[in-house]
Amino acid sequence: MSKTRIEKDSMGELHVPADALYAAQTQRAVNNFPVSGQPLPAPFIRALLLAKRAAATANGALEQIPSDMADAIRKAVDDLIDSDFMQHFPVDVYQTGSGTSSNMNANEVLATLATRIYGNHVGANDHINAGQSSNDIIPSTIHISAAIELEQQLLPALTHLMETTRKKAEQVDQYVKTGRTHLMDAMPVRMSQSLNAWADQIEHNITHLKQLQPSIQSLALGGTAVGTGINAHPDFAAVFAQCLSEHIGITFTPARNFFTHIGSQDIAVAVSGQLKTTAVSIMKIANDLRWMNSGPLAGLGEIELQALQPGSSIMPGKVNPVIPEAATMVAAQVIGNDSTITVAGQSGNFELNVMLPLVAKNLLESIALLTNISHLLADKAIATFTVREDKLNEALSRNPILVTALNPLIGYLKAAEIAKQAYKEGRPIVEVAAENTDLSHEELERLLDPAKLTKGGL
DSSP, X not given: OXXXXXXXXXXXXXXXXXXXXXXXXHHHHHHHOOSSSOBOOHHHHXXXXXXHHHHHHHHHHTTSSOHHHHHHHHHHHHHHHTSOGGGGOOOBSSXXXXXXXXXXXXXXXXXXXXXXXXXXXXOIIIIITTTOOHHHHHHHHHHHHHHHHIIIIIHHHHHHHHHHHXXXXXXXXXXXXXXXXXXXXXXXXXXXXXXXXXXXXXXXXXXXXXXXXXXXXXXXXXXXXXXXXXXXXTTHHHHHHHHHHHHHSSOOEEOSOHHHHHHXXXXXXXXXXXXXXXXXXXXXXXXXXHHHHOOSSSSOOOEEOOOOSBOOSSSTTOBOOHHHHHHHHHHHHHHHHHHHHHHHHTTEETTEESOHHXXXXXXXXXXXXXXXXXXXXXXXXXTTOEEOHHHHHHHHHTOGGGGGGGHHHHOHHHHHHHHHHHHHHTOOHHHHHHHHSSOOHHHHHHHTOHHHHTTOOO
16 A cells, blocks of 8 residues: 555644655545646646746745745756656646646645755745735746747747648649649649648748737736736736746736726637637648649559558558658648637636636647647658659640640530540540641640740730
8 A cells, every 4th residue: 555644724634645745635636626637738837837936936036935935946947857857747627627736736835846946835825826826826927838849849840840841842843733623633833832832821820820929928917816906016917927938038018908808818719710720721731731742543643651660560661651640630630629729718617717727738639739730740751741743744745625725725524525525535625626626736735835824924
């Protein structure tokens, strides 16, 4: 039987593992919420610890706690972050909707460590949590963790994907392929035009995410229980934001209205919505790659993706587009996460949203998934595919839609007759057009040159 110790809180005594850094309130949450076995994500816990560090610095500067106690709390945070800290944060995601259990988990762990460093009692509520409520620190931590992961992880990953795609577009600019609308043959396009369209999609997502950064970097902390700021120093919010910004290197600001930031999660919903849009872009790019790679004999076979692993346990030699497939699954999950966050965002009842841990989990998971798949899509699919020029030219030479270029000379109806005949007889459009118009073979070759047609105009 594992050893325990007795801890007390306002509800009485209970047993806690003897070597646990946390105390009674964390243990109650562990006992009460055996739901998923999933703690809140590590980026959230790390951000919560960083918030506690900045709060201690602010409280020390404002003389709400002794300065040497603030030093001890900061050292406790630094030591904890440098360790395998997640073992000390066992509280399930599916807990009290304010995230109070996770807030007290952090308060208790830091109180234990800071007391050892300080050499005197440091209280979980009175000192670590000074000037704070779960109702403002947890919404703030959602914003802080998302802001850090956006700035340091997702935006660089999306930039890498965009730049890799643009570089690949330059490398394949000479290749002309059959365009497709409704999955049916259409006018030709340069392969670079397709890839630059993908890159623009990603660039738009980067732009829109950056536009949301000032909002996600605004914080509820200072509003305490309901938004009034009860029990917090009047300057606490501003000093806290300054301390946090200086330590992390990202500019955080107090919310213009604490009531809004505590009672709603509209900003997180907006960020999630943009993550969903990014996922939609990833899904489109991944599916285009899958179609272009399909075959290699019975499909389009326009490109050949890098072979990364055997594709079948029964069919020897089969290779599948595994990275684009993983990307489509990531996109589906992010879209699902956004639906969950949308529902959670509706749970802002009066002065508090009560699905905060769920918002945190799904928002950070979406950011992490998009970060990881962006690198993989860039490095193991887009950068490494090869072009099958023979397949491109074979399809182009037999594409009856090229006759569209003759519309200004022979009219739509005559062009449609030529296209249908070429398709029915399986002959190049140049041959059929030469037989049915007064245009010479040489002029038709010039007018129907696929590369020329990718430049538009008459």
